[in-house]
Amino acid sequence: MTIQGLTVALSKGRIMDSTLKILRDAGIPVPEDIDSTRKLILSTPNGEIDFILAKPVDVPTYVEYGVADLGIVGKDVLVEADRDLYELLDLGIGTCKMSVAGLPNTAPHASMPRIASKYPRIATEYFRGRGQQVEVIFLNGSVELAPLIGLAERIVDVVETGRTLQENGLVVQEDIMEISTRLVANRSSFRLKSTVIDEFVSLVRGVVEQKEAAQ
Ligand SMILES: Nc1ncnc2c1ncn2[C@@H]1O[C@H](COP(=O)(O)OP(=O)(O)OP(=O)(O)O)[C@@H](O)[C@H]1O
Numbered sequence: 212m213t214i215q216g217l218t219v220a221l222s223k224g225r226i227m228d229s230t231l232k233i234l235r236d237a238g239i240p241v242p243e244d245i246d247s248t249r250k251l252i253l254s255t256p257n258g259e260i261d262f263i264l265a266k267p268v269d270v271p272t273y274v275e276y277g278v279a280d281l282g283i284v285g286k287d288v289l290v291e292a293d294r295d296l297y298e299l300l301d302l303g304i305g306t307c308k309m310s311v312a313g314l315p316n317t318a319p320h321a322s323m324p325r326i327a328s329k330y331p332r333i334a335t336e337y338f339r340g341r342g343q344q345v346e347v348i349f350l351n352g353s354v355e356l357a358p359l360i361g362l363a364e365r366i367v368d369v370v371e372t373g374r375t376l377q378e379n380g381l382v383v384q385e386d387i388m389e390i391s392t393r394l395v396a397n398r399s400s401f402r403l404k405s406t407v408i409d410e411f412v413s414l415v416r417g418v419v420e421q422k423e424a425a426q
């Protein structure tokens with residue numbers, strides 16, 4: 212069986228190289244110039260797969276609307292987007308944590324503490340779940356700035372090595388969830404293209420399991 216007739220949305224940026232390595236190791240046809248091109252839609256020479264190169268935050272949108280059958284994207288983005296998708300596989304790459312961080316030795320003092328985050332839904336749900344009233348302030352990046360300049364008491368952000376927190380004098384206060392890269396599917400595609408999607412998943416799963424066994 213060969214893979215045919217799929218559109219796959221890939222996240223540009225940090226997880227792109229490890230995603231492409233997994234796909235290539237799995238024997239999934241990938242255009243040669245995908246790492247270097249400025250094109251946003253690429254097809255394999257025999258037209259097996261169309262790849263859409265998207266901003267990570269937009270991948271769940273493409274997949275939910277069915278313009279992509281499959282998507283590869285971080286769990287952080289998926290939880291924040293809260294789209295109606297099937298999550299098929301954990302690729303075990305792009306691993307990090309979603310954490311609450313702030314300046315050390317500071318007890319929350321405001322009755323309505325401010326929390327800065329690029330992930331307002333995750334932050335809001337987390338504090339709601341703990342029965343804590345907070346005001347969540349959306350920032351697009353460099354979130355660690357917020358406690359340093361007095362915009363917010365704490366942040367909710369991704370922590371990988373911890374270097375950004377450390378170099379800015381911040382510490383993790385609570386961990387919210389583990390993050391890794393996931394393969395997701397459009398609900399209709401999953402039914403209508405089940406054979407080819409099953410094949411895609413089983414090829415990728417083989418590589419992921421092999422990597423896990425070698426660790
Ligand atoms: N140190 C890290 N910082 C941010 N994301 C990380 C990190 N380590 C792994 N990841 C994972 O990589 C994914 C993509 O990260 P990347 O920085 O490319 O996206 P992004 O923050 O949406 O980029 P941008 O907004 O700059 O386009 C994240 O959604 C997350 O799942």
Ligand SMILES: O=P(O)(O)OC[C@H]1O[C@H](OP(=O)(O)OP(=O)(O)O)[C@H](O)[C@@H]1O
Nearest residue numbers: 352353354368369370371372373374375
């Ligand atoms: O624990 P670390 O290894 O230091 O990684 C975590 C940092 O990396 C990400 O920022 P990114 O580089 O994507 O920039 P951004 O803050 O502009 O989103 C994230 O938002 C943290 O700031």
